[in-house]
Structures are given as C-alpha cells and as structure tokens.
Amino acid sequence: MSVDTATVRHIAKLARLQMSDAEVEALVPELNNILGWVEQLGEVDTSGVEPLATVVDQKLRLRDDVIDADPLTGGNVRDKVLLNAPEAQHGFFAVPKVIE
Numbered sequence: 001m002s003v004d005t006a007t008v009r010h011i012a013k014l015a016r017l018q019m020s021d022a023e024v025e026a027l028v029p030e031l032n033n034i035l036g037w038v039e040q041l042g043e044v045d046t047s048g049v050e051p052l053a054t055v056v057d058q059k060l061r062l063r064d065d066v067i068d069a070d071p072l073t074g075g076n077v078r079d080k081v082l083l084n085a086p087e088a089q090h091g092f093f094a095v096p097k098v099i100e
Contacts, residue, residue: 002032003031003032004028005025008027008031012024
C-alpha cells in the first residue's frame with residue numbers, strides 16, 4: 001500500500017487538521033515508512049506464539065470478599081446509609097429519572 005498527497009490531505013481533513021503543502025509533502029514518505037513497517041510485521045511467523053496481554057507474567061493478588069459485620073469498621077450498614085438518602089426504594093437510593 002502506498003500513500004500519496006491526496007490521501008494525506010484526505011486523512012488530514014478527516015482528522016480536522018490544517019496542513020500546508022510542505023507539511024503534506026513531508027508526511028507522505030513518513031506514512032509510507034510506517035506502512036512498510038506494518039507490512040513487515042505481517043510477514044512474521046507467529047503461528048507458535050500464544051496471544052499475550054503483557055510480556056511480564058503477573059499474578060493478581062486477591063483477597064477474600066468478606067463483609068465486616070462490625071458497624072464501626074465497615075460493611076453491612078445499608079440501612080444506616082440509606083437514612084441519609086432523600087428517598088430510598090427497595091434498599092437503594094432513589095434518584096429522579098434523567099433520560100426520557
């Protein structure tokens with residue numbers, strides 16, 4: 001794939017960028033180089049490579065999801081919290097409808 005000045009102008013228009021003729025001319029070879037690198041990446045054999053989210057093996061540190069029953073330190077105080085609500089319904093804060 002090759003990029004020409006008309007393509008660069010079209011991309012600049014889509015991105016709402018104002019570019020001078022000199023900037024457009026300078027950008028043509030740069031975009032062509034980038035596309036060349038992308039084509040090179042497409043030629044690499046990755047058939048034996050597992051998909052990765054990160055190159056560093058990371059383990060999540062998890063804790064038990066336990067509700068603390070002590071009302072001073074947290075958890076299980078829904079009724080006390082709802083006393084602060086202007087209006088509560090079915091154990092939740094009731095808010096006015098904002099979308100019709």
